[in-house]
Amino acid sequence: GNSVTQMEGPVTLSEEAFLTINCTYTATGYPSLFWYVQYPGEGLQLLLKATKADDKGSNKGFEATYRKETTSFHLEKGSVQVSDSAVYFCALSDSGNTPLVFGKGTRLSVIA
Amino acid sequence: GAVVSQHPSWVICKSGTSVKIECRSLDFQATTMFWYRQFPKQSLMLMATSNEGSKATYEQGVEKDKFLINHASLTLSTLTVTSAHPEDSSFYICSARDRRESGELFFGEGSRLTVL
Numbered sequence: 001g002n003s004v005t006q007m008e009g010p011v012t013l014s015e016e017a018f019l020t021i022n023c024t025y026t027a028t029g030y031p032s033l034f035w036y037v038q039y040p041g042e043g044l045q046l047l048l049k050a051t052k053a054d055d056k057g058s059n060k061g062f063e064a065t066y067r068k069e070t071t072s073f074h075l076e077k078g079s080v081q082v083s084d085s086a087v088y089f090c091a092l093s094d095s096g097n098t099p100l101v102f103g104k105g106t107r108l109s110v111i112a
Numbered sequence: 113g114a115v116v117s118q119h120p121s122w123v124i125c126k127s128g129t130s131v132k133i134e135c136r137s138l139d140f141q142a143t144t145m146f147w148y149r150q151f152p153k154q155s156l157m158l159m160a161t162s163n164e165g166s167k168a169t170y171e172q173g174v175e176k177d178k179f180l181i182n183h184a185s186l187t188l189s190t191l192t193v194t195s196a197h198p199e200d201s202s203f204y205i206c207s208a209r210d211r212r213e214s215g216e217l218f219f220g221e222g223s224r225l226t227v228l
Contacts, residue, residue, distance in 0.1 A: 036219075043118070043205055043222035044156075089155065093217070099146045100207075100217050104155040 002027045006090045006103035013080055013110050021075040021106045023064075023090035031092040033057075033066050033073040034100065038087045047075075047088070080110045115139060116208050118220030125196055126228055132192045133223045135206030141186040142208035146217070147179075150203040162189045196227040 006023040013019060025033065035047040035057070048057030053068035062077045073090060090103040115138040125131050135145055143164050148156040160181050161169045168181035178200075180192040189208075193200050203224050207217040 044207075044219040046218075099158050099161060102156050 002031065002092060002094065002101045004090050004092055004101055004103040006088075006106055008104070008106065009087075010107040010109055013108070015082055015110055015112050016079045017110075019075070019077040019080045019084075019108070021088055021090075021108070023073045023075065023103060025071050025073065025090075025092050027071075027092055027094065029094060030068075031094050033064070034091045034093070035062070035064055035073070035075050036089040036091060036102075038089065038105070040086070044089065080108070082110045082112055084108060085110045116142075116206065116218045116220040118206055118223050120223060121221055122224050122226075124226045124228065127197050128195055130192055130194045131196055131225060132190055133204055133206075133225075135189045135191070135208070135220050137187045137208045137210075137218070140208075140210040142189075142210065143186060145183060145189040145206055145208045147181060147189075147191050148205045148207065150205060150222075156205060159191075193225065196225070198227045201225055201227045 003026045007021055032051045034049045036044040037047045038044050048059040050057040050066035053066050056065045064073050064075045066073055087105045087107045089105045091100040093100050117136045117138055119134045123131055145162045147159045149159050150156050158171050159174045162181045162183040164183045164186050170176045183189040203222050205222040206220045209217050
């Protein structure tokens with residue numbers, strides 16, 4: 001079945017540091033890939049997505065590239081801020097009406 | 113963008129009572145909604161898939177008589193936690209797929225249930 005594996009946290013970085021959160025997936029076919037963010041006490045928000053190989057999703061300075069050859073969708077940001085502190089979830093979705101499959105989430109803490 | 117609203121966002125109840133959580137898609141029709149449960153510091157666990165006009169499909173290990181799901185219209189699904197107990201305390205999140213947006217799910221804000 002489909003699955004998503006992302007690096008375990010927590011990840012603690014200083015402000016303006018470079019961020020990478022690794023995500024790899026297993027899927028049949030060609031899934032769409034997503035990164036969701038959950039700020040403290042809130043629900044999930046879509047951060048970015050990519051629907052086909054080599055697509056790059058980007059938003060709020062975050063980027064992730066759909067790499068079919070390595071089945072990866074790593075999240076990166078060049079300079080993190082304290083306000084980026086949150087839990088980040090990598091997810092995939094097959095076509096059709098299937099639910100998202102989530103990774104376990106990575107908690108990021110950015111300190112000033 | 114599409115918005116999914118959950119209500120209530122916080123609820124505290126006594127053990128043995130039932131609690132209903134509503135999930136509404138505000139500006140789109142959702143033939144399918146999903147209910148997730150999130151334990152502290154853990155990922156989301158899919159509980160059930162709710163299809164409009166039909167019975168919900170529950171994931172293995174989720175008690176359908178405990179967690180009643182009703183999807184009465186294209187914009188509303190409800191989750192009722194029956195005879196709640198402290199171990200049911202959790203963060204419940206619904207999501208809905210906009211038929212116009214292939215693959216993307218929109219999430220509600222979540223409902224935190226505390227059972228005393």
